[in-house]
Amino acid sequence: MIITSFLPSADRGLSWLLRLSALLSAASLGGIVLVLLWRTGPFLLSQGGAVLASGWHPGDGEYGMAAMIAGSLLVSLLALALAAPLAVMLAAWLRYYAPAMLRRPTLILVELMAGIPSVVYGLWGLLVLVPWINRWAPPGASWLAGSLVLALMILPLALLVTDTALRQLPPAWGRAGEALALSRFGVLRRVLLPGAAPAILSGVVLQFGRALGETMAVLMVCGNVVQWPHSVFDPVRTLTANIALEMAYATGEHRVALFVSGLMLISVTAALLILAWRLRGHDHAPQ
Amino acid sequence: MTRYWGILVLILTLAGCGPRTDKLVITGSSTMAPVIAEVAERYEAETGVQVDVQSGGTGRGISDVRQGLADIGMASRALHPDEDDLTAFIVAQDGIALIVHRDNPVPALNDDQVRAIYQGGTDNWSAVGGGDRPITVVNKAEGRSTLELFLAYFQLDNRDVQADVVIGENQQGIKAVAGDPAAIGYVSIGSAEYEAEAGTPIRLLPLSGVAARIETVNAKRYPLRRELNLVVDGEPGDAGRAFIDFAHSAAVADLYRDHYFVPAQR
Amino acid sequence: MHRSDRWAAALGVIPWLLVVAPLMLLLAALWQQGQDALSLAFLLEDPRRAGRAGGIASVLLSTGWILTVCLAVAVPVGLGCALFLSEEVHPGSAMARRLGFALDLLAATPSVVFGLFGYQFFAITLGLGFSILSGGLALSLMVLPLMIRSTEQALRGVPLSYRRAAEALAVSRWGWVSRVLLPNAASGIAVGVILSVGRALAETAVLLFTAGYVLRRPDSAFDSGRALSVHIYDMAMNVPGGTERAAATALVLVALLVSINVLIRRLVRRPFAGVV
Numbered sequence: 001m002i003i004t005s006f007l008p009s010a011d012r013g014l015s016w017l018l019r020l021s022a023l024l025s026a027a028s029l030g031g032i033v034l035v036l037l038w039r040t041g042p043f044l045l046s047q048g049g050a051v052l053a054s055g056w057h058p059g060d061g062e063y064g065m066a067a068m069i070a071g072s073l074l075v076s077l078l079a080l081a082l083a084a085p086l087a088v089m090l091a092a093w094l095r096y097y098a099p100a101m102l103r104r105p106t107l108i109l110v111e112l113m114a115g116i117p118s119v120v121y122g123l124w125g126l127l128v129l130v131p132w133i134n135r136w137a138p139p140g141a142s143w144l145a146g147s148l149v150l151a152l153m154i155l156p157l158a159l160l161v162t163d164t165a166l167r168q169l170p171p172a173w174g175r176a177g178e179a180l181a182l183s184r185f186g187v188l189r190r191v192l193l194p195g196a197a198p199a200i201l202s203g204v205v206l207q208f209g210r211a212l213g214e215t216m217a218v219l220m221v222c223g224n225v226v227q228w229p230h231s232v233f234d235p236v237r238t239l240t241a242n243i244a245l246e247m248a249y250a251t252g253e254h255r256v257a258l259f260v261s262g263l264m265l266i267s268v269t270a271a272l273l274i275l276a277w278r279l280r281g282h283d284h285a286p287q
Numbered sequence: 288m289t290r291y292w293g294i295l296v297l298i299l300t301l302a303g304c305g306p307r308t309d310k311l312v313i314t315g316s317s318t319m320a321p322v323i324a325e326v327a328e329r330y331e332a333e334t335g336v337q338v339d340v341q342s343g344g345t346g347r348g349i350s351d352v353r354q355g356l357a358d359i360g361m362a363s364r365a366l367h368p369d370e371d372d373l374t375a376f377i378v379a380q381d382g383i384a385l386i387v388h389r390d391n392p393v394p395a396l397n398d399d400q401v402r403a404i405y406q407g408g409t410d411n412w413s414a415v416g417g418g419d420r421p422i423t424v425v426n427k428a429e430g431r432s433t434l435e436l437f438l439a440y441f442q443l444d445n446r447d448v449q450a451d452v453v454i455g456e457n458q459q460g461i462k463a464v465a466g467d468p469a470a471i472g473y474v475s476i477g478s479a480e481y482e483a484e485a486g487t488p489i490r491l492l493p494l495s496g497v498a499a500r501i502e503t504v505n506a507k508r509y510p511l512r513r514e515l516n517l518v519v520d521g522e523p524g525d526a527g528r529a530f531i532d533f534a535h536s537a538a539v540a541d542l543y544r545d546h547y548f549v550p551a552q553r
Numbered sequence: 554m555h556r557s558d559r560w561a562a563a564l565g566v567i568p569w570l571l572v573v574a575p576l577m578l579l580l581a582a583l584w585q586q587g588q589d590a591l592s593l594a595f596l597l598e599d600p601r602r603a604g605r606a607g608g609i610a611s612v613l614l615s616t617g618w619i620l621t622v623c624l625a626v627a628v629p630v631g632l633g634c635a636l637f638l639s640e641e642v643h644p645g646s647a648m649a650r651r652l653g654f655a656l657d658l659l660a661a662t663p664s665v666v667f668g669l670f671g672y673q674f675f676a677i678t679l680g681l682g683f684s685i686l687s688g689g690l691a692l693s694l695m696v697l698p699l700m701i702r703s704t705e706q707a708l709r710g711v712p713l714s715y716r717r718a719a720e721a722l723a724v725s726r727w728g729w730v731s732r733v734l735l736p737n738a739a740s741g742i743a744v745g746v747i748l749s750v751g752r753a754l755a756e757t758a759v760l761l762f763t764a765g766y767v768l769r770r771p772d773s774a775f776d777s778g779r780a781l782s783v784h785i786y787d788m789a790m791n792v793p794g795g796t797e798r799a800a801a802t803a804l805v806l807v808a809l810l811v812s813i814n815v816l817i818r819r820l821v822r823r824p825f826a827g828v829v
Contacts, residue, residue, distance in 0.1 A: 011726040018641060021633025025701060026655045028694050032662070032670045039673065057446060059429055086568050093565030106569065113576050115810045117755035119782050120803045123789050124579045127586065127796070131466045138469050139423040139451040152575055183555030206661065213663025215758040216786065224428065224453040235452055243665045244758055245455050247672070249347030249430045262669045269661050273654070324768065339767040339777050341683065356682065459790050
């Protein structure tokens with residue numbers, strides 16, 4: 001830190017400017033939470049519990065979100081179950097087994113995937129995936145479709161996080177394994193992956209949060225029926241898709257109910273974030 | 288640093304400070320939005336007045352107009368009695384048709400069959416004369432007038448509807464049916480005819496023996512007709528009135544016909 | 554080589570295929586649907602007939618405007634906050650952790666929530682309505698954490714020896730920042746800006762509620778405007794016969810994002826230097 005005995009005015013001005021920026025940044029989060037609480041406060045106090053019921057009929061004043069909460073959770077969990085193992089396996093394979101000239105192009109491709117907007121994934125899901133699922137199990141727009149598209153979306157970052165975590169392991173670990181003539185696979189399984197596990201898990205938890213928050217792709221491929229699904233081929237509606245679908249014309253209580261679901265989303269995200277931090281340690285910038 | 292701010296301020300100033308006063312905002316029915324957007328294009332070309340058209344559903348149009356977020360609302364139905372604070376100007380006629388995939392052999396459905404399908408009583412096409420396939424029921428999301436009118440005509444309650452897919456905009460419904468040989472849905476006749484003519488694999492089913500075509504809507508023979516209205520809160524302002532008059536005029540009748548609606552007689 | 558290693562090496566191809574194939578299929582499907590509509594005219598003409606004909610010039614323009622507003626807010630505030638973190642805050646301190654958490658939460662918040670907030674605060678409370686301003690401001694909030702984090706990393710990447718040298722010469726804080734720190738961190742900061750652009754381009758849900766859908770060329774920041782991602786959504790969902798153009802627009806957007814990716818690689822030697 002620069003230390004001068006008294007700060008010339010340019011420095012003081014700068015200092016104030018910087019503090020202001022930091023304040024603004026932090027305040028935006030506070031602002032969002034405040035606005036959400038302000039809009040939803042009275043509603044929550046008077047009928048908060050009702051949102052946990054099952055019937056979503058805003059026309060009749062019923063705002064039970066349970067089925068949609070389930071929809072969000074189920075779609076994201078299945079996506080995670082599909083994407084996370086694949087991401088870890090592929091990252092490990094790329095790092096330790098793949099021919100060198102395959103590694104770089106694949107990682108570049110994965111980075112590209114990470115940047116593709118959700119609406120493009122949704123478009124593809126609508127054009128290709130849903131009709132394809134439809135051939136085996138109508139209607140096609142379903143929990144499964146949502147999870148498949150989401151899995152594609154969270155896989156790239158999960159893979160990159162795993163790759164980074166593996167890269168940051170002490171190289172001595174790998175070398176020790178070699179010195180002991182252990183198979184690379186054995187070292188991977190028993191030493192490297194467990195060692196990187198906290199970082200990997202933390203990244204995976206974050207991607208789960210991202211899956212929960214995804215809107216456009218699920219809106220386009222999930223069917224949007226408010227119901228508890230009986231099979232993966234049943235359509236569902238997520239909280240996020242619900243907001244996008246109904247925000248435009250919801251008025252009064254209906255709109256407040258949507259804000260409540262927004263509040264729910266941000267609370268769950270915060271909880272997941274805390275979990276991810278705990279898993280990772282207390283860095284300022286978890287991966 | 289100062290230079291950066293200076294340039295920024297300059298750009299924003301040149302860009303015009305303050306919202307424009309000669310601008311109209313129109314929101315509402317997704318059925319009407321495409322055709323009204325074209326009417327607005329022509330209007331702007333002629334008068335230079337900027338018109339913004341956004342969809343979002345009839346419910347939104349009405350709510351925006353009441354809240355002052357829009358100057359004119361698009362409603363694809365007649366106004367309800369409790370909407371007497373609003374004034375409606377009819378610009379076209381449309382209908383609501385049941386659509387199925389083009390390859391679906393079923394020629395027609397009567398009202399009871401439709402009710403049974405939507406309530407989940409009939410869940411296979413074989414029960415109504417089609418192949419042995421489970422029916423994919425496509426329903427509209429709440430707040431859409433198409434849903435309201437459909438439910439009212441068939442005397443259904445939305446709670447009883449067992450849908451397999453819920454869609455928002457008309458086009459989504461058309462896509463859902465075009466992509467699934469076992470699907471049935473309902474959309475605006477205008478949108479459906481337009482798409483069918485363009486080659487999209489859907490077919491409109493007749494209702495009560497009357498073919499679902501814009502001609503039968505025009506001849507008032509098709510039973511499930513609806514008005515396409517521009518609504519305002521109270522009385523329209525000058526700018527609003529000018530646009531509404533234009534939207535009625537013969538100068539734009541061809542636009543409605545292009546979209547397979549029946550332009551309203553003035 | 555151990556047997557287990559041989560198995561692992563061989564079987565690993567399966568996950569590779571499972572990941573690469575869908576992406577290839579996606580690009581192929583988009584190309585197949587959209588290639589007929591792609592042309593120079595597509596980029597230069599305004600849309601006609603609700604987007605079914607013509608091109609996407611006005612959409613590109615609106616997107617540019619929205620990005621400008623977004624960056625105009627996110628870059629200075631982000632830079633300021635990052636400087637605050639690197640200059641005034643000790644890495645392990647309570648302040649660092651609290652601010653870090655707030656920023657991470659902001660980064661992880663679902664975009665619909667930003668849409669709700671943007672709609673309520675910018676469009677209604679501030680009276681900006683559906684406009685490029687509302688959209689750009691809401692986007693800047695989303696992009697801020699990314700900007701801060703990558704800028705902070707760039708700043709911390711400036712060698713400690715420079716800092717010590719400046720201290721030894723009793724250079725003022727302002728001098729240090731403006732003449733040494735920023736110029737040296739410039740490429741890293743540029744990466745942050747470019748990453749933010751990439752993130753902003755991909756956003757749809759936020760803009761649906763703030764910038765709106767309007768197709769025409771905006772005359773000012775107070776006008777509504779349609780961003781590329783919103784155009785894709787509208788063409789795919791709302792306009793009869795719009796699928797081909799949705800795919801074509803998607804290809805344009807992907808091409809833009811790829812160029813951004815390439816640009817970042819030019820500026821940074823290590824591909825993903827911890828900034829995700």
